[in-house]
Amino acid sequence: MSDLLERLRSRGWRLTAQRRVVAEVLDGDHVHYTADEVHAKAALLLPEISRATVYNTLGELVSLGEVLEVSTDGRAKRYDPNAHHAHQHLVCSRCGTIRDVHPAGDLLAGLPAEERFGFRLSAVEVTYRGLCPECATAG
Amino acid sequence: MSDLLERLRSRGWRLTAQRRVVAEVLDGDHVHYTADEVHAKAALLLPEISRATVYNTLGELVSLGEVLEVSTDGRAKRYDPNAHHAHQHLVCSRCGTIRDVHPAGDLLAGLPAEERFGFRLSAVEVTYRGLCPECATAG
DNA sequence: TCCTACATTGGACTTTGTCTAAGTCAAGAT
DNA sequence: ATCTTGACTTAGACAAAGTCCAATGTAGGA
Numbered sequence: 001m002s003d004l005l006e007r008l009r010s011r012g013w014r015l016t017a018q019r020r021v022v023a024e025v026l027d028g029d030h031v032h033y034t035a036d037e038v039h040a041k042a043a044l045l046l047p048e049i050s051r052a053t054v055y056n057t058l059g060e061l062v063s064l065g066e067v068l069e070v071s072t073d074g075r076a077k078r079y080d081p082n083a084h085h086a087h088q089h090l091v092c093s094r095c096g097t098i099r100d101v102h103p104a105g106d107l108l109a110g111l112p113a114e115e116r117f118g119f120r121l122s123a124v125e126v127t128y129r130g131l132c133p134e135c136a137t138a139g
Numbered sequence: 140m141s142d143l144l145e146r147l148r149s150r151g152w153r154l155t156a157q158r159r160v161v162a163e164v165l166d167g168d169h170v171h172y173t174a175d176e177v178h179a180k181a182a183l184l185l186p187e188i189s190r191a192t193v194y195n196t197l198g199e200l201v202s203l204g205e206v207l208e209v210s211t212d213g214r215a216k217r218y219d220p221n222a223h224h225a226h227q228h229l230v231c232s233r234c235g236t237i238r239d240v241h242p243a244g245d246l247l248a249g250l251p252a253e254e255r256f257g258f259r260l261s262a263v264e265v266t267y268r269g270l271c272p273e274c275a276t277a278g
Numbered sequence: 279t280c281c282t283a284c285a286t287t288g289g290a291c292t293t294t295g296t297c298t299a300a301g302t303c304a305a306g307a308t
Numbered sequence: 309a310t311c312t313t314g315a316c317t318t319a320g321a322c323a324a325a326g327t328c329c330a331a332t333g334t335a336g337g338a
Contacts, residue, residue: 014304014315035295050318055295074210074295090258092252099256103249110242110249111229111267117238119229121269128250130260153284153335174325189287194326215325 004066011064021046022057023053026067032089034076072098072127088125091133092132102127143205148274160185161196165206165220170236171228173215211237211266227264231271240267 004023009015025033025041030061033041039054058079061067068080072091078098088107107124143162148154164172164180172180180195197218200206207219211230217237226239227246246263 007327016304016316018317036293048318052319053317064251068212071210071213072217074208077213090233090256090265092258093261099258101250101254101256103254104251105249107249107265108267110244110246110265111240112243115229115240115242117240118272118275119231119267119269120275121267122232123268125266125268126246126249127264127290128247128258128260129262129264130255130258133257136257136259155285155335157286187287191288191327192286195285 008064008066013060017046018042018049018053019057021049022054022060022061025062026079027080030099031082032078032080036076038079051067065070070098072096088128090128092135093129094131094135097132147203147205152199156185157181157188157192160188161193161200163198163259165218169238170221171209171217171219173217175215177218209237211235223262227267227269229269231274232268233270233274236271 004021004084005020008019011121021084022038022043024045025038034049035058038058039049039051042054044050051076058067061079062069066081066083070078070089071076072078072089073096080100082100087102090099090101092099103126107126108121111121111124144154144159147158152158160181161177163184164177174190174194174197177197178188178190180190181193197206201208201218202241205220205222207222208219209228211217211228212235219239221239224239226241229238229240230236242265246265247260250260250263
């Protein structure tokens with residue numbers, strides 16, 4: 001995410017402390033925070049930041065294609081900054097840990113023509129589920 | 140879902156009018172209703188049925204493995220009665236229509252060992268996205 | 279028929295997210 | 309350096325989706 005702010009500014013984004021802090025929170029690998037988690041972490045750096053601003057900023061980052069929305073549990077959406085590298089998700093059924101993974105082959109090709117019902121396919125999302133090493137040994 | 144009620148009774152389910160009605164609503168192909176939709180349709184058959192009962196009953200059906208929870212849009216969960224036939228979902232990006240589909244091959248095998256991070260895989264969920272024929276021609 | 283454990287109910291409550299009116303400020307213009 | 313202005317932020321009200329609970333009702337066995 002290092003050059004993210006520059007990229008956004010060149011697209012006409014006004015650079016505010018709030019947006020800087022949200023971008024900073026989203027920096028890293030295997031980051032999949034909920035909006036509330038982003039808000040909590042952002043508030044450590046900038047205590048006055050409001051929930052609405054976090055929601056706004058996340059929404060803008062998604063629209064701009066810089067961040068992906070992931071909903072692996074039907075609860076709160078999670079935000080994945082790794083949008084520039086196609087990937088899927090591996091989720092622990094017990095503790096909820098999420099890892100980015102890279103399946104082999106062309107996933108779209110897996111759906112035969114007669115199973116497409118005339119749809120024009122554009123994307124595919126895959127969620128692998130299982131037990132992570134810690135949860136598997138813990139019983 | 141015809142023999143569903145018998146199957147459930149043999150598992151110790153108490154058979155009430157409310158549960159019968161919820162099961163009836165979930166009967167059919169390509170059914171993916173939200174809890175609220177199930178409640179609305181159930182209320183046509185049994186006006187006094189409460190939202191809490193619909194949520195309870197759906198939750199029980201999911202625990203018993205008779206119905207699957209699907210969340211394709213990050214909003215309300217949807218309930219898919221087609222739980223005894225493995226399948227995936229094809230969703231229209233514009234109108235939200237959902238179809239059950241059957242991809243070819245072993246989906247779990249698509250994730251290489253070095254991408255499994257030591258997880259013991261047990262399931263995979265795939266959502267194909269694209270435009271349905273109606274939305275594609277509508278522009 | 280009666281009993282009772284299980285099921286249902288309505289409403290309060292929680293979580294997650296959206297909206298708005300009023301105030302604030304980044305960045306270009308002067 | 310200061311001004312100006314439209315974009316940004318804020319707090320809090322609101323909405324949607326779902327959970328919880330105490331009181332009431334009832335399916336099905338005795």
